[in-house]
Amino acid sequence: MPAAPPVKPLRFAIGGMSCAGGVASVETALREVPGALDARVNLAEPAAHVSGTPDPATLIAAVREAGYAAAELREAGDQQDRAPR
Secondary structure, rough: OOOOOOOOOOEEEOOOOOOOHHHHHHHHHHHHHOOEEEEEEOOOOOOOEEEEEEOHHHHHHHHOOOEEEEEOOOOOHHHHHHOOO
């Protein structure tokens, strides 16, 4: 039996959210992506944290389809530098 891929935390800057409804929409979109085990969105940051083995490009596409912007964050300082528009 092949070993399961490691679960890795992914972070994304999210643009365009202004209320709890947006948070719920983004969380739902992220959780529906194959390989995503959990997704949590913080309106104050604004950022999403996803665990599992999903493809980052697929997560970004899901957020965009939900009507919001997204960019993957790889470093602690990325949130300032790569905020989606």
